[in-house]
Amino acid sequence: MSYAGPEFDPAPPPRPRRGRRALIAALVVALAAAGVAVQRVVTGGPGDGGRADAAPSSDSRGTASGSPTAGLKSPSPDGDSAPSVSSTARPPAGSGPLRGKVVVIDPGHNTGNAAHTAEINRTVRIGNGGKECDTTGTSTDAGYAEARFTLDVSRRLRTLLEEQGATVELTQDGDRPWGPCIDERARIGNEAKADAVVSVHADGSSAGARGFHVILPGTVTGGGADTRPIVGPSRELGERIAGNFVRATGSAPSDYVGDGTGLVTRKDLGGLNLSKVPKVFIECGNMRNSKDAALLTSGKWRQKAAQGISDGIVGFLGG
Template sequence: MRYDDSSPAPESHDSISPDQRWYTRRSTLAVAVAVLAPTVLAGWVLTQTLTGTEGQRPGPAPHPASHAAAADAKSSASPGAQAGASASASASASGPAAAPAPAKGPLTGKTVVIDPGHNTGNFQHTDEIDRQVDIGTNRKECDTTGTTTNSGYMEAEFSMDVSRRLRTILEGRGLKVVLTHEAGTARPWGPCIDERARIGNEARADAVVSVHADGVSQGNRGYHVILPAKVKAGGADTAAIVGPSRQLGERIGSNFSRTTGSAPANYLGSGTGLVVRDDLGGLNLSTRPKVFIECGNMRDSKDAAQLTSPEWRQKAAQGIADGIVGFLGG
């Protein structure tokens, strides 16, 4: 190594005393410790952070300023706000809130029984439907075939179609609807007239409507609603249902006429569209408000054109439904 004239020449190693050499080594060790200590300390802190106490892994410690801010916010919140936060936390923990219960209306819990007149299978089961049943005032056939249009469209087809349409409308208004029978089921004929009445009674129906079409001669047109007479004989006692049945029939008649454009029958009922009878087992044996509606005359060409029209049958169902809903207070 070359030194210039301005730099002091280094001392020779041999010229340093033992005390000086010890001091130099101690100083060097101290410097080394000073350098290593922070590194060791940092490693220990890192190990504690990663492992935590007893093997648990803690999250990062909050900044003191953040901790203080959170405490200040909590202490400044009103009791109502704190209660609301607690309620929100509880709701979140227990899952989504239940949907509110649907509002109750005048039709809630009410039941309507619809009785489609006759059965398309009755034509093949004449022996069964000819069996006599007790209707209170006398005995009568279990059921009949019903009538047809001149082209062969069955009353039973008509009554089932209108009844199904009627059910759809009423269920849309929130009513429970029961049909006394339905096409395409295991029921090949009937049911008998006493069973039809029993179905309405056992359902505790708020209203029962039997859907029909008449079969008289050409030129006799229009609808009519049949109401129960006051009878008390055998198993028949209509005293409690005569009044409400008339109210039901009047409601149905007026709405049916308005919706379909049909006039009251021109061959019975004196133009009122209302007829009272005591010879129908479905009415005599009923304990619930009940009526029959003859929607038109299948043997009249003009009425038959309406009865065979799906559009007109939808109007018929709507008119009957409006009458039932009005009677039930909907």
């Protein structure tokens, strides 16, 4: 599959920045015209706009309060910092092209799952069978946990989508000791009546395998599941994300699943089977591959990953 062409959205044009002198001059003129005596104009340096390694994050399912980690920064393996919580940096709700749209982001796994094996090992129904509530996820050979990766990318992604005016909810924001179970993750998206849901993951395949892939729901009916209404729109969402992910990150589609398309259809994932709204998973890379691991542990690359996923969602939602 080619990821170039009209089916994928062009990169958004960079926002022009006004220089310090121009900003001061504009402020002086405006104040003088209003008859206000100008004594001093103080300006700050340009912000990072949520890019690079300083993407602001928030907590407690899309709000900026209530989390025990609020206001804290956690180190990442390459010296980057995870996005810090900043309620004042959050854009006004519904003030962009995605105004009125609801997106649910599902950070895969939970760093606390390993300490709650009894809870995550219990079986839940997924429509066409049963599966464990959740798993611990994988990690790089150096011990960087998939759950840390998924939460970091999800927070960055939330910031980017909120800048576009979307209402964004996370299924977990480091605010619960384990889980949630896969059936609850699906239910959160359903109850939010989300226009799109993306579950963020990283794979744990063999060391020689590389690349990302997007997992699409197959047709599953029965046992409380009926994916028929969402198979088509979920594929469109997945194609948009795959194409934009290539462009934003420079990563290639998986060389071990998907026949080079970066798209895989599965019927054994409860988070997809039980969804009533368009939903996909993205495996952003293989944590067991040294080259992929170098990317996954880089804050700068994680920001690119979040940007690629965001661009795909925005394209799907027509923003």
